[in-house]
Amino acid sequence: xxxxxxxxxxxxxxxxxxxxxGCGNGALLEALIERxxxxxxxxxxxxxxxxxxxxxxxPVTHGDLEQELHRIDNDAFDWAVLSLTxxxxxxxxxxxxxxxxxxxxxxxxLPNFGHxxxxxxxxxxxxMPVTPTLPYEWYDTPNIHLCTLRDFERLVRDLDLKVERMxxxxxxxxxxxxxxxxxxxxxxxxxxxxLST
Amino acid sequence: MADGVGTVELRRxxxxxxxxPLRLVSGAELGPVEVAYETYxxxxxxxxxxxxxxxxxxxDAHAAGLHAGDDPKRPGWWDNIVxxxxxxxxxRFFVICANVLGGCKGTTGPSSINPETGxxxxxxxxxxxxxxxxxxxxALLAELGIERLLAAxxxxxxxxxxxxxxxxxxxxxxxxxxxxxxxxLSAQNxxxxxxxxxxxxxDPDFAGGDYYENERxxxxxxxxxxxxxxxxxxxxxxxxxxxxxxxxxxxxPRYGFDVDFQVESYLHYQGQSFVDRFDANTYLYLGxxxxxxxxxxxxAHIQRQLAGSETSFLVLSFDSDWRFSPEHARVMASELRxxxxxxxxxEISSPHGHDSFLFADPPEYHRTVARFLDRLAGAGPGPA
Numbered sequence: 028x029x030x031x032x033x034x035x036x037x038x039x040x041x042x043x044x045x046x047x048x049g050c051g052n053g054a055l056l057e058a059l060i061e062r063x064x065x066x067x068x069x070x071x072x073x074x075x076x077x078x079x080x081x082x083x084x085x086p087v088t089h090g091d092l093e094q095e096l097h098r099i100d101n102d103a104f105d106w107a108v109l110s111l112t113x114x115x116x117x118x119x120x121x122x123x124x125x126x127x128x129x130x131x132x133x134x135x136x137l138p139n140f141g142h143x144x145x146x147x148x149x150x151x152x153x154x155m156p157v158t159p160t161l162p163y164e165w166y167d168t169p170n171i172h173l174c175t176l177r178d179f180e181r182l183v184r185d186l187d188l189k190v191e192r193m194x195x196x197x198x199x200x201x202x203x204x205x206x207x208x209x210x211x212x213x214x215x216x217x218x219x220x221x222l223s224t
Numbered sequence: 225m226a227d228g229v230g231t232v233e234l235r236r237x238x239x240x241x242x243x244x245p246l247r248l249v250s251g252a253e254l255g256p257v258e259v260a261y262e263t264y265x266x267x268x269x270x271x272x273x274x275x276x277x278x279x280x281x282x283x284d285a286h287a288a289g290l291h292a293g294d295d296p297k298r299p300g301w302w303d304n305i306v307x308x309x310x311x312x313x314x315x316r317f318f319v320i321c322a323n324v325l326g327g328c329k330g331t332t333g334p335s336s337i338n339p340e341t342g343x344x345x346x347x348x349x350x351x352x353x354x355x356x357x358x359x360x361x362x363a364l365l366a367e368l369g370i371e372r373l374l375a376a377x378x379x380x381x382x383x384x385x386x387x388x389x390x391x392x393x394x395x396x397x398x399x400x401x402x403x404x405x406x407x408x409l410s411a412q413n414x415x416x417x418x419x420x421x422x423x424x425x426x427d428p429d430f431a432g433g434d435y436y437e438n439e440r441x442x443x444x445x446x447x448x449x450x451x452x453x454x455x456x457x458x459x460x461x462x463x464x465x466x467x468x469x470x471x472x473x474x475x476x477p478r479y480g481f482d483v484d485f486q487v488e489s490y491l492h493y494q495g496q497s498f499v500d501r502f503d504a505n506t507y508l509y510l511g512x513x514x515x516x517x518x519x520x521x522x523x524a525h526i527q528r529q530l531a532g533s534e535t536s537f538l539v540l541s542f543d544s545d546w547r548f549s550p551e552h553a554r555v556m557a558s559e560l561r562x563x564x565x566x567x568x569x570x571e572i573s574s575p576h577g578h579d580s581f582l583f584a585d586p587p588e589y590h591r592t593v594a595r596f597l598d599r600l601a602g603a604g605p606g607p608a
Contacts, residue, residue, distance in 0.1 A: 066564070066566070068567075074588065078591065078592070080568075081568055082599055083599075084536070086561075086566040086567055086568050087568050088569045088570075089569065090571065098558070099558075100558065
């Protein structure tokens with residue numbers, strides 16, 4: 028499992044109901060179900076990933092997460108998770124407020140467009156940045172709503188959500204060294220946020 | 225279909241009798257109850273590989289393979305999904321299909337003899353519900369020495385049976401595959417059943433349901449009911465592609481009230497051939513079975529049954545199905561999840577309307593079913 032998903036699993040704990048939006052191959056949910064006694068539901072649009080979820084015994088809905096999210100009942104879950112997907116949805120603000128509607132606690136991880144390397148590429152070199160975390164060219168990227176951690180935190184406040192924890196992670200998904208904490212918006216390539224209503 | 229299950233045989237079992245009658249949900253008692261069924265593949269030593277196919281309104285026990293002397297081009301009604309290497313893989317699974325209670329293909333129904341009068345039941349046959357159909361399936365399994373199913377699988381009315389089974393006896397069903405099904409008919413669905421029923425009951429040859437000993441039964445009404453049904457099973461797109469506005473056996477229209485368009489000819493053929501193989505009273509009874517089906521009407525019961533159960537559900541729907549639209553399936557999936565069940569849901573794009581559950585294309589459909597059954601059987605997450 029990706030190291031950042033281990034961080035997410037540790038945040039979630041045991042015996043709770045978890046919605047994983049854009050759950051990919053279902054690895055996080057499988058771990059939560061098998062090891063932590065959780066009840067889970069994934070939403071995944073990619074057919075290969077959808078089938079892999081079935082193969083892992085992870086309950087999953089095939090479809091676009093933004094559409095499916097609207098169909099989920101209020102407070103149907105304890106946690107709603109969105110891993111490295113916020114930047115690829117059409118309406119990030121709506122996705123967050125829908126997540127808040129279906130679960131009191133949220134986990135959102137995202138790439139940080141404020142990282143110094145990206146700032147350098149844009150300001151000094153005059154190019155849209157291409158990095159290990161954001162490996163796409165501007166014309167073929169699925170990432171249509173990139174933001175900095177500071178931007179994200181402002182939206183979180185506007186939606187009346189509270190940041191419970193923020194863990195900076197590197198491009199490899201691993202927790203970064205302490206120094207990142209000093210200026211995460213400049214130094215963290217990604218971050219995992221735990222939010223509450 | 226040389227690569228299917230080969231030659232198969234219809235079997236019969238008496239699962240209830242006069243001394244030990246079937247007690248129906250309505251409180252009425254029925255006996256004897258005979259069941260016609262077929263099996264494909266072998267039951268394994270620990271009896272853990274049984275997959276039960278629940279059939280739809282006009283189906284029967286002959287799901288796969290050929291009866292001796294059959295045209296090889298006309299195997300059982302769900303042959304494309306049952307057989308070696310197919311999703312209901314008979315190399316690994318013991319597949320059972322039985323004609324439903326109230327049916328007319330070997331299982332006790334309105335055309336069977338009422339032992340008290342020595343004549344066919346007709347409309348004196350008691351009204352039955354999905355739960356009764358399931359209880360007869362369960363009695364058959366007891367007869368076969370099977371306590372738990374790997375999966376109950378069904379499309380349309382078959383999906384309703386698999387759903388009821390999993391709700392009532394979650395410990396007996398490891399997985400339930402519900403295809404093109406609904407947990408409750410809409411007003412529009414009930415309206416279609418009503419028109420079909422009227423067509424049969426208003427036929428002058430219906431004779432109050434006691435037509436079995438007459439020269440002819442309500443053939444015109446039954447054919448009409450089937451024609452109406454068929455319109456709702458196909459999609460606008462499949463009708464357009466199959467028939468368009470083409471004229472039957474001619475280039476130019478004949479201008480009149482007889483059959484002229486290809487689609488009319490098709491419906492007539494479907495209606496006529498149905499009369500030869502189906503009983504009008506069974507059509508009435510099974511229509512009512514669907515109308516009254518409403519398993520989520522008691523949410524507390526569902527919660528009790530499913531909370532903590534190990535049963536996993538696969539709910540599949542087809543975008544062109546307007547008889548039981550994907551909305552029906554979504555509501556069903558959401559109600560199951562609300563009760564704590566593990567539910568996987570997929571809306572598959574298919575041109576075939578409600579009938580999509582009978583087709584092997586698009587391949588995505590069978591692929592998902594196969595993957596789900598593999599997982600139930602304990603196969604690991606290996607490559608797709």
